[in-house]
Amino acid sequence: MKNIVHDNRVLVKCGSYCIMGGEGDKLVICGGKGMRFKRGVAVLAAVMLFVLSGCANDVSNQEEAASYVEFFTQAQVHDIYVELDEKDWQAVLDSPEEKEYYTADVSIDGSEIENAGFRTRGNSSLRAAGWRHSDRLPFRIKFDEYVDGQTFLGLDEMVLNNGNDDPSFLREYLGYEAFRQLGMEVPYVAFFNLYVNGKPHGLYVGVEAVDNSYLDRTFGGHKGSLYKAGEGATLEADTDLDLMEQKKGSSQDKSDIQKLIRILDEMETGEKGEIESILDVDSVLRYFAGNAVLHNWDDYAGQFCHNYYLYMDNGRFHMLPWDMNEGFLQTGPFYRPSDGAKQDISTPITGRAVLEERPLVMKLLSVPEYYQEYLEYCGILTEWLKEVSAERLDSLKEEIQTFVEQDQTKFYSYQEFEQQFLADNRNGIAGFIRERIRYLEEALDGLTEESFPVS
Numbered sequence: 001m002k003n004i005v006h007d008n009r010v011l012v013k014c015g016s017y018c019i020m021g022g023e024g025d026k027l028v029i030c031g032g033k034g035m036r037f038k039r040g041v042a043v044l045a046a047v048m049l050f051v052l053s054g055c056a057n058d059v060s061n062q063e064e065a066a067s068y069v070e071f072f073t074q075a076q077v078h079d080i081y082v083e084l085d086e087k088d089w090q091a092v093l094d095s096p097e098e099k100e101y102y103t104a105d106v107s108i109d110g111s112e113i114e115n116a117g118f119r120t121r122g123n124s125s126l127r128a129a130g131w132r133h134s135d136r137l138p139f140r141i142k143f144d145e146y147v148d149g150q151t152f153l154g155l156d157e158m159v160l161n162n163g164n165d166d167p168s169f170l171r172e173y174l175g176y177e178a179f180r181q182l183g184m185e186v187p188y189v190a191f192f193n194l195y196v197n198g199k200p201h202g203l204y205v206g207v208e209a210v211d212n213s214y215l216d217r218t219f220g221g222h223k224g225s226l227y228k229a230g231e232g233a234t235l236e237a238d239t240d241l242d243l244m245e246q247k248k249g250s251s252q253d254k255s256d257i258q259k260l261i262r263i264l265d266e267m268e269t270g271e272k273g274e275i276e277s278i279l280d281v282d283s284v285l286r287y288f289a290g291n292a293v294l295h296n297w298d299d300y301a302g303q304f305c306h307n308y309y310l311y312m313d314n315g316r317f318h319m320l321p322w323d324m325n326e327g328f329l330q331t332g333p334f335y336r337p338s339d340g341a342k343q344d345i346s347t348p349i350t351g352r353a354v355l356e357e358r359p360l361v362m363k364l365l366s367v368p369e370y371y372q373e374y375l376e377y378c379g380i381l382t383e384w385l386k387e388v389s390a391e392r393l394d395s396l397k398e399e400i401q402t403f404v405e406q407d408q409t410k411f412y413s414y415q416e417f418e419q420q421f422l423a424d425n426r427n428g429i430a431g432f433i434r435e436r437i438r439y440l441e442e443a444l445d446g447l448t449e450e451s452f453p454v455s
Helices: 041-073 086-094 124-131 171-181 212-219 255-266 281-293 359-365 368-406 414-419 429-445
Strands: 002-006 009-014 017-021 026-030 036-040 077-083 102-108 111-120 139-142 157-161 189-196 199-208 226-229 244-248 308-313 316-321
Touching: 041 189, 041 199, 077 199, 077 368, 086 102, 086 111, 171 189, 171 199, 171 281, 171 316, 171 368, 189 368, 199 368, 212 308, 255 308, 255 316, 255 359, 281 316, 281 359, 281 368, 359 368, 368 414, 368 429
Parallel strands: 077 189
Antiparallel strands: 002 009, 009 017, 017 026, 026 036, 077 102, 102 111, 111 139, 139 157, 157 199, 189 199, 226 244, 226 308, 308 316
């Protein structure tokens, strides 16, 4: 909307309409196709308000889209207050595994959002709270669950993660940051002090959900098919399609995902086949590299084969990473026989996962061109890790350490938080990064496009 002075009259321009101050008691509304109407002020007042309100909404929507990105990229810890009926809150605590939405009023840094949807989320992080007999559950907030079109600064949905398996509070934050180094538009992350019905509930890691706002920001729309992979969604020929939860799209028979599985199955070892007609291969290679370098074992190539989305845009599926809290971890035999920071980089497969049961890995990386791209992305992230191991870790620690110390619900002690940043503690995030860099520099130096173990 623009105000322009024209012949000593004010012209308000909005899209294909304009409103001009006319002569005497007249206003002039100009239509978008040369239409021109004159009416008395009394008649035109309502029309003017309608047009202006529409313009205001257009401007507001544009500002909101920019605002939530800006909100997530600020270097600060945000306050989020959730208010819901006490009986509903008790129902959440009594049956967190139900993951049922309840109506809640939410305030974020003073911005009020009424009648949002609030529920629990997650799997291992949800169970972990139960094992610890803690109310520190992971949550999901859907701002438009009960009010169509309602958002927070343009954001329609976010999750709040409880820090399970992460005394540093940084693994998820840095995981998504790593993918951004590879040019991927991944969810934004920020830190939140959570209060439920006025009581402090601890420091949480908030993540932009893969929903309309994220898809609009990343792909310019959200009309394509979106699938969320459940545990065991290997994309083998006999994959149970029920494991691919359809979140969006009109293909009720899942014919598009069936086509991907068929084309993947028909690929000959070392040959591209028709895969580029249905899959954005580059997004998959970046996904592999990010998870491999960070040793995030809880992904497609890990033993549980989940935590990824597939989104169809312009006829091709893009692979989107999700749930990064298991990266940067030394892991022991309780999970799988893995080397942690020395996990083999020649293939992103970890632990008990079998290469032949991960066709995206086996088929794509057997193509020398694709394997070379994968190695190049691994090299880019190795260089980034060198930077992270210095001032980035220190600045993030400084940003959150006071809030970690004050958090009375966290799963780990403040001393354990501090130990995460000791370079000689191989089980901490700083020690892991240090050891991983040493391994990667040597390992990548000896790999070529012909090094993939399947020929």
